[in-house]
Amino acid sequence: MRIFVAGGSGAIGRVLVPLLIHEGHEVTALSRSTERAADLERMGATSIVGDVYDETALARAIAAARSELVMHQLTAFGTTDGDPYAETIRIRIDGTRSLLAAARKAGARRFITQSISFMCSPVGTGLTDETTPLYLDAPTSTGDLVNAVASLEQQTLDAYPTTATVLRYGWFFGPGTSYDPNDTIPNGLRAGTMPLVGSGAGNYSFIDLRDAAAATVTAVGREVSGIFNIVDDTPVRLSEFLPVMAELIGAAPPELMDEAVARKKFGDMRVYYWNEQRGASNAKAKRELDWEPVFPVWPKGFEKLYSAQSSPPR
Template identity: 65%
Template structure:
């Protein structure tokens, strides 16, 4: 299949592009710069250069790629000063709109977009599934972020003349993510500035980069459309994974911080993650397109990442 991917140079894209090429697809990958796009050719993709916000240029590039499938794998966290979520919200809303318009103009019939599994309503108990409402009635700083996710998902599912798939990834860990050994979270854990907020009841569903990337290959093999959680089998509270990660990193045990003080220091969204979010179920992806995470548990993945250990998984990672 001819595939056009936006975001092929990002943390997931670097795993996804080689998997698509190995599965026999012809991949054209967008990047904004020669520097950033230079690894694409060695991954077996044809790099093309442009910005997703330049609609005319994007439409030309997608048409020239003769794509049968367009993949939206874009994020842009922390790229501007001020609100660290602003660019990612924009890319979810405007970037998705631009890509769908370019795909439609080129007669593309298939669209896959990257979403997240951890912005569902915290009301209710147990794991969330694809029917659980998004947290659109959240307090305002969180709500704007969730609205951008809702926009991406709605645009994808409603794209006229196209079959749309939304992959809601759990918390991604691996090289180049916030959980990278030199990334933001391990640094804060080592410095003792990554506390257990409240009772640490926020439940994380993790997913390794390779497993997240492999989900797209399974989606294509089974022609699956709709919304799917792509998470591992082992949801865990902050109060569970954080002390475990601290031990692996040789860091002091995490301290506790009360919710009010954490809201002041790190903001509502992160307090929601650390003390309120529910984990997500992967039952639908398993049932409908037979996807299985090779790393069923984040523990093995964290040991591989922090101790350079070969993970005990159903597959090599």
């Protein structure tokens, strides 16, 4: 299939693009940087240098590549000095609008969108599934991001009512993600800014980047539509994995922190992640995509990633 990937140079894109090509697909991928475009060419893709907000140029590129499927793997966390979520919110609302409009103008038949499995309401018990309401009434900063995710999903399903697939990935795990030994979460532990909040009840559904990419390739081949959680089989509470991570990376055990103190110090979103999120079920993806994760994150992936202790620079 001829596939246009926006976000092919990102954390999942760098694993996904070579896999799509290996499976025989013809990939055209977008990047704003000539350097990353060259990386995409080395992976075997045709690269396009451009910006997702330039709808006209995008439509031209998608049409020129005669892409049948457009894939949205765009995110932008922490790219501004002020509000760290502003750019990722913008790309999910305005970037999605632009990419969808370009895809439709260019005549692409299908659309696959990256979404997030851990944006569901914490009200209730057990793992969330694809019918669990999103946490739209979350406190401000979390609520803004959740509403952007809701917009991304709804825009996608409205634009391609029968041929859109929304993949709600779990917490990306592996080299080049926030869990990389040299990235945000381990660095936070080393710096003492990753406390165990409340009872540490936040239940994390991880996904190894290789499994996330494989599930995406499966979705391409299956022509399924709708929303799917793409997460692994072993959700794990923060209280269980954080002390183990600290030990593996040689950091001090995480500090215990009262929830109200953490809310003041770190904001509502972190408290939601650390003490409230419920974890997600992958039953629908297993059933309807006939997909199985093969790389366990907890605890084997932890041991593997953190015992190596080094990874290539991002």
